[in-house]
Amino acid sequence: MKLVTRFEAASRSTAELHALLTEAFNAFAAAPRGSDQRRDAMASMRNIEDELASRTPSL
Structure with a gap:
C-alpha cells in the first residue's frame, strides 16, 4: 500500500x-513484520485516524 500522507x-x-x-x-495485517509495507500501512493508519479525529466535533 502507498503511504497516505496527512x-x-x-x-x-x-x-x-x-x-x-x-x-x-x-x-x-498482510505485510511481513518489520517490512517497509507494514511501516507504511501503520503510518497511513495514523495519518487517516488523525484526520478523522480532527473532523469530529468536540463536545
Missing part, C-alpha cells in the same frame, strides 16, 4: 477515509 488524507471525504483506513489495516 495532506492527502485532508483532501478526502470522510467516507473515503474510512475506506482507506480499512485498506490500510488489511495491508498492515
Whole structure:
C-alpha cells in the first residue's frame, strides 16, 4: 500500500477515509513484520485516524 500522507488524507471525504483506513489495516495485517509495507500501512493508519479525529466535533 502507498503511504497516505496527512495532506492527502485532508483532501478526502470522510467516507473515503474510512475506506482507506480499512485498506490500510488489511495491508498492515498482510505485510511481513518489520517490512517497509507494514511501516507504511501503520503510518497511513495514523495519518487517516488523525484526520478523522480532527473532523469530529468536540463536545
